[in-house]
Amino acid sequence: MPMSSLEEQITAVEEEIRDTPYNKATSSHIGRLKAKLAVLRLERETRAKGRGGGTGYAVRKSGHATVGLVGYPSVGKSTLLNRLTAAESETGAYDFTTVSIIPGMLRWGGASIQILDMPGLVPGAARGKGRGREVLSVVRSVDLILFMIDPEHSNLRALIAELEGAGVRINGRPPKIVIARTDRGGLTISSTVRLSHLAGGLAGQIAREFGLHNGSIVFREDATADQLIDALAGNRVYVTALLAVNKSDLLTPAERARLVLEQRPFDPIFVSARDRLGLDALVDRIGHALRFIRIYVKPPGRPADTEEPVILREGDGVQALLARLPGELDRTFRSAQVWGRSARFPGQTVGRDHVLADEDIVTVLVARGAARAVAQG
Numbered sequence: 001m002p003m004s005s006l007e008e009q010i011t012a013v014e015e016e017i018r019d020t021p022y023n024k025a026t027s028s029h030i031g032r033l034k035a036k037l038a039v040l041r042l043e044r045e046t047r048a049k050g051r052g053g054g055t056g057y058a059v060r061k062s063g064h065a066t067v068g069l070v071g072y073p074s075v076g077k078s079t080l081l082n083r084l085t086a087a088e089s090e091t092g093a094y095d096f097t098t099v100s101i102i103p104g105m106l107r108w109g110g111a112s113i114q115i116l117d118m119p120g121l122v123p124g125a126a127r128g129k130g131r132g133r134e135v136l137s138v139v140r141s142v143d144l145i146l147f148m149i150d151p152e153h154s155n156l157r158a159l160i161a162e163l164e165g166a167g168v169r170i171n172g173r174p175p176k177i178v179i180a181r182t183d184r185g186g187l188t189i190s191s192t193v194r195l196s197h198l199a200g201g202l203a204g205q206i207a208r209e210f211g212l213h214n215g216s217i218v219f220r221e222d223a224t225a226d227q228l229i230d231a232l233a234g235n236r237v238y239v240t241a242l243l244a245v246n247k248s249d250l251l252t253p254a255e256r257a258r259l260v261l262e263q264r265p266f267d268p269i270f271v272s273a274r275d276r277l278g279l280d281a282l283v284d285r286i287g288h289a290l291r292f293i294r295i296y297v298k299p300p301g302r303p304a305d306t307e308e309p310v311i312l313r314e315g316d317g318v319q320a321l322l323a324r325l326p327g328e329l330d331r332t333f334r335s336a337q338v339w340g341r342s343a344r345f346p347g348q349t350v351g352r353d354h355v356l357a358d359e360d361i362v363t364v365l366v367a368r369g370a371a372r373a374v375a376q377g
């Protein structure tokens with residue numbers, strides 16, 4: 001099948017979905033179309049990867065977390081980046097001044113946060129417009145998306161649709177659906193709750209669009225067709241997003257109030273990058289949203305280093321701590337001892353998979369014969 005034909009099929013299905021009014025009678029049909037579209041988009045990704053596109057785009061991640069700054073041209077992304085960080089991002093009053101992804105670094109508490117200005121994310125990015133594929137692959141890897149709008153460009157719908165189409169789910173969580181494939185035996189669908197969106201065999205029809213004919217699907221929530229499609233596609237990323245409204249120096253209180261209503265469920269942060277208004281509050285919101293945790297390393301037989309905690313993220317475990325410490329701990333690690341909220345009792349002995357909590361104290365023990373020095377954070 002030649003390339004254009006795949007693009008044509010994608011466009012045709014997108015149009016059919018757009019042109020079909022949604023109601024009880026059409027919901028199954030739309031569910032199947034969405035499944036078909038998801039499968040075609042996966043095929044497009046596979047082909048792009050085969051051509052060497054979409055992977056290994058040259059943005060070196062550094063710091064404790066990475067934030068992607070996403071918004072239409074001229075809303076003030078470069079100005080903000082320059083205000084918050086030491087980045088050298090071009091600014092101008094016209095569109096598309098910045099042509100590549102520009103990184104900057106900012107500090108919050110003990111954490112360093114990398115911010116990437118991603119101007120190439122425009123409608124049509126998934127088709128490769130404006131280096132869109134590369135930009136989308138970077139967005140998929142960030143820890144937080146910071147959307148930016150201004151009073152003139154406040155409708156994020158097209159950008160969010162572009163992200164959704166690339167498998168990015170904003171402020172969501174993975175659906176509670178467990179899928180297993182087998183070689184034979186047909187498809188079993190079961191659920192622990194009543195399924196109100198996927199009745200009438202729709203779940204099975206969607207599964208078959210994905211080539212799932214044998215195996216099982218277990219629903220642990222009343223999932224929608226979209227959620228089932230996400231679970232079947234398997235390559236979705238769930239990213240937290242915040243919304244900043246820039247150029248708020250131009251807004252009247254009434255316009256501000258209108259934007260707050262319009263942008264629900266976001267809780268917008270009003271800033272003026274030019275006049276440096278609201279920037280501390282913005283950085284605080286970013287820092288809290290990234291859910292950093294502080295780990296105090298205690299070398300064996302010595303007090304914990306409470307001056308310089310190791311910064312990790314909520315959900316990180318001992319393994320992530322090892323990666324942050326000097327030495328070859330990944331190889332020589334034997335066990336760890338933990339004091340604090342994640343420990344069942346003070347000094348509990350744990351392994352690499354143990355999930356840590358904010359302000360835990362950890363001693364790393366290495367295998368006998370390995371260098372005993374466990375450096376401080």
Ligand SMILES: Nc1nc2c(ncn2[C@@H]2O[C@H](COP(=O)(O)OP(=O)(O)O)[C@@H](O)[C@H]2O)c(=O)[nH]1
Pocket residue numbers: 071072073074075076077078079080090091092093094095096097098246247248249250271272273274275
């Ligand atoms: N009034 C006002 N103008 C701003 C503000 N921030 C940026 N601008 C102006 O908006 C234009 C576009 O800014 P730029 O940072 O290049 O936007 P980008 O395309 O999103 O990177 C420039 O003329 C900036 O001076 C702001 O907070 N208030």
Ligand SMILES: [Mg+2]
Pocket residue numbers: 074077078079090091092097098119
């Ligand atoms: Mg710019």
